[in-house]
Amino acid sequence: MNPPVLELSRLSKTFRPRDAMPLRAVDDVSLHIERGECVALVGESGSGKSTLARLALRLIAPDSGTVRLQGRSLMQFSPQALRAARLMMQPIFQDPAASFNPRRTVRAILSQVLVQAGATSVGDEQLSALLARVELRPARDYLNRYPHELSGGQRQRLAIARAIAPQPAVIIADEPLSGADVSIRAQILNLLVDLQRDFGVAYLLITHDMLVARAFSHRVAVMYRGRIIEEGSTGEVLAAPRHPYTQNLIAAVQSLDPPFAHDVPAPVDNRSGNPLQRGYAGSGPGASHLTLDR
Amino acid sequence: MPDKRLILEVDGLHVTYASRGRTVHALQDASLFVAEGEVVGLAGESGSGKSTLARAVLGLLPQGITRIINGRIVIAGDDVTHYSPRQWEGVRGNPVAIVFQDPLSFLNPVMRVGDQIGESVRRHDPAARTTARSMELLELVKLQPSVLRRYPHELSGGMRQRAMLAIALGCKPRLLIADEPTTALDATTQTEILALLRELRATLDMSLLVISHDLGLLRWNCDRVYVMYAGHTLEWGPTGDVLARSAHPYTRGLVDASRLRRLPDDHFATIGGDVPDLHERYRCCPFFSRCTQVMDVCRQQIPPARGNRDGHGARCWLLEDGRE
Numbered sequence: 001m002n003p004p005v006l007e008l009s010r011l012s013k014t015f016r017p018r019d020a021m022p023l024r025a026v027d028d029v030s031l032h033i034e035r036g037e038c039v040a041l042v043g044e045s046g047s048g049k050s051t052l053a054r055l056a057l058r059l060i061a062p063d064s065g066t067v068r069l070q071g072r073s074l075m076q077f078s079p080q081a082l083r084a085a086r087l088m089m090q091p092i093f094q095d096p097a098a099s100f101n102p103r104r105t106v107r108a109i110l111s112q113v114l115v116q117a118g119a120t121s122v123g124d125e126q127l128s129a130l131l132a133r134v135e136l137r138p139a140r141d142y143l144n145r146y147p148h149e150l151s152g153g154q155r156q157r158l159a160i161a162r163a164i165a166p167q168p169a170v171i172i173a174d175e176p177l178s179g180a181d182v183s184i185r186a187q188i189l190n191l192l193v194d195l196q197r198d199f200g201v202a203y204l205l206i207t208h209d210m211l212v213a214r215a216f217s218h219r220v221a222v223m224y225r226g227r228i229i230e231e232g233s234t235g236e237v238l239a240a241p242r243h244p245y246t247q248n249l250i251a252a253v254q255s256l257d258p259p260f261a262h263d264v265p266a267p268v269d270n271r272s273g274n275p276l277q278r279g280y281a282g283s284g285p286g287a288s289h290l291t292l293d294r
Numbered sequence: 295m296p297d298k299r300l301i302l303e304v305d306g307l308h309v310t311y312a313s314r315g316r317t318v319h320a321l322q323d324a325s326l327f328v329a330e331g332e333v334v335g336l337a338g339e340s341g342s343g344k345s346t347l348a349r350a351v352l353g354l355l356p357q358g359i360t361r362i363i364n365g366r367i368v369i370a371g372d373d374v375t376h377y378s379p380r381q382w383e384g385v386r387g388n389p390v391a392i393v394f395q396d397p398l399s400f401l402n403p404v405m406r407v408g409d410q411i412g413e414s415v416r417r418h419d420p421a422a423r424t425t426a427r428s429m430e431l432l433e434l435v436k437l438q439p440s441v442l443r444r445y446p447h448e449l450s451g452g453m454r455q456r457a458m459l460a461i462a463l464g465c466k467p468r469l470l471i472a473d474e475p476t477t478a479l480d481a482t483t484q485t486e487i488l489a490l491l492r493e494l495r496a497t498l499d500m501s502l503l504v505i506s507h508d509l510g511l512l513r514w515n516c517d518r519v520y521v522m523y524a525g526h527t528l529e530w531g532p533t534g535d536v537l538a539r540s541a542h543p544y545t546r547g548l549v550d551a552s553r554l555r556r557l558p559d560d561h562f563a564t565i566g567g568d569v570p571d572l573h574e575r576y577r578c579c580p581f582f583s584r585c586t587q588v589m590d591v592c593r594q595q596i597p598p599a600r601g602n603r604d605g606h607g608a609r610c611w612l613l614e615d616g617r618e
Contacts, residue, residue, distance in 0.1 A: 254510040
């Protein structure tokens with residue numbers, strides 16, 4: 001059996017600010033992600049989600065514990081070896097504008113990562129294919145632009161293009177959808193679905209949005225005060241949360257369709273008895289209820 | 295027209311900005327009303343014009359570069375459309391106040407919360423006993439009295455939003471506009487703040503206009519909603535009717551995309567096409583280029599408003615006679 005793509009074992013990290021009490025941000029956390037799997041890490045601000053992501057990416061060093069990528073521990077790696085290994089483990093951050101060098105064009109941004117991944121020369125054809133993957137078409141419209149010349153949704157697509165360029169085994173996405181409009185959010189999720197299907201990439205998706213976790217993840221880990229307090233298949237955790245904190249999180253969701261529960265991957269039946277869904281199923285205009293008095 | 299008195303009425307508002315030498319038609323044909331005691335939601339994506347509308351209603355459109363081309367704004371019976379900055383001072387705070395998405399950028403960072411609440415109280419009523427009234431306001435928004443001595447950066451996101459709310463309530467507004475009030479907050483805090491807003495609406499007898507891109511949030515908190523797109527109000531009516539029996543294809547698209555349910559092909563429903571170009575002044579349906587049910591007439595003429603007895607209405611050619 002293959003080892004997990006990413007395996008975090010008993011990670012701990014305490015921040016010690018000079019003028020405040022030490023803060024145990026991540027406290028003995030273990031989590032693993034299999035090939036092609038999506039694990040959602042949910043929790044509220046301050047729960048330690050983002051610190052865990054940074055520990056997994058080895059952007060900061062843990063006080064104790066191990067990060068294993070495709071079975072190999074990253075803990076004793078030299079900076080160079082770590083850089084090479086990290087190509088297999090790509091981040092996407094919440095604010096794509098802040099994660100690009102503003103003085104580099106789309107062409108330069110993507111060429112750089114392809115060269116890091118071992119390409120000796122990068123042609124426009126290769127860049128076009130990459131941009132097409134994230135539906136930035138035609139490529140000539142984008143290659144010479146700077147990140148600030150793109151819309152928010154286009155920038156997030158560029159961030160995804162950069163992340164998939166080295167063909168990573170796992171993408172660690174920290175709130176990639178917050179701030180996105182409803183229709184953009186669905187478009188980006190569709191892109192992540194396609195990449196998973198086509199390349200078997202795995203995701204660690206960090207989100208405070210239970211709706212996104214429900215829609216996209218196979219498993220959910222709930223983080224609270226630096227610890228994972230509940231973990232299980234998304235269906236089980238959302239349908240029957242055990243921990244009171246998880247129950248609160250789920251109760252707070254203001255979803256269009258009550259009750260809030262897991263519905264993946266069963267196809268949606270628009271003609272069910274849910275009164276919220278009646279009246280606009282199918283392809284008709286669904287407005288026949290409007291009597292046309294002025 | 296509803297039986298109740300209207301606190302706010304916006305009628306066919308058209309607002310332009312000058313931007314880099316070009317004209318942006320941020321609002322083109324926006325109409326809505328809020329009756330006394332009502333909670334009304336305003337939904338739309340970025341660029342729909344919902345925040346411009348909020349600013350227009352408070353006289354906060356940037357001077358010099360903004361023009362109200364057409365339409366009118368009536369607040370508590372007074373036509374305020376062309377008020378001078380001085381006249382607007384008599385509107386802001388009372389009868390209309392606003393709380394914004396990001397309280398940190400609207401609270402004064404070097405002033406204690408108590409002083410900021412006190413300032414609002416005295417502005418509304420110079421003779422008020424400031425401390426007693428500030429304590430009362432804190433109690434209303436369920437903050438501890440000790441918060442009066444704190445600075446904004448010492449508070450959590452939810453507490454800051456409550457402090458903003460206390461400042462707004464200090465002026466005893468009859469209409470409170472909440473512009474994406476909980477977008478940056480955690481879900482549990484978000485639910486608390488909205489519950490608080492609705493509670494205050496009842497105890498203080500004010501109206502609420504909640505602006506949000508989150509249909510789920512509006513679904514649970516508003517009596518009626520308006521859906522905006524490219525500066526137009528495209529659909530309006532009782533919340534349940536608009537969201538469950540949407541009349542406009544854009545509303546249906548927005549509802550389906552909000553659900554995040556998997557389609558049989560494993561994808562999520564989305565709205566195709568590009569965001570609207572607001573440099574254009576639409577002389578037809580603004581949604582035609584993205585609409586899956588577009589007809590010839592949609593490209594040629596502005597659809598008229600059609601509504602039913604319950605106040606559910608939309609602007610869409612599909613609702614014309616001869617179509618089901």
